[in-house]
Amino acid sequence: MCKECGCECECDCDCGCGSEHHGEGHGHMRRRRFWTKAEKIERLQNYAEELKKELAAVQERIKELKS
Secondary structure (H helix, E strand, C coil): CCCCCCCCCCCCCCCCCCCHHHCCCCCCCCCCCCCCHHHHHHHHHHHHHHHHHHHHHHHHHHHHHHC
16 A cells, blocks of 8 residues: 555555556655665565565454453
């Protein structure tokens, strides 16, 4: 989800996707449509961290339901 406008894309508005829905009205400028290797690695690492947090929350909820 976009952190700036709340739309359902997964770009977070700093990736340079240039999505069409990020035109005028959201205050976004068109950006490049590719990522460097370092940017891909960083995005994947961030995604992995988010998944770990989500997994921890799910495991905690399961534990609460079992008690």
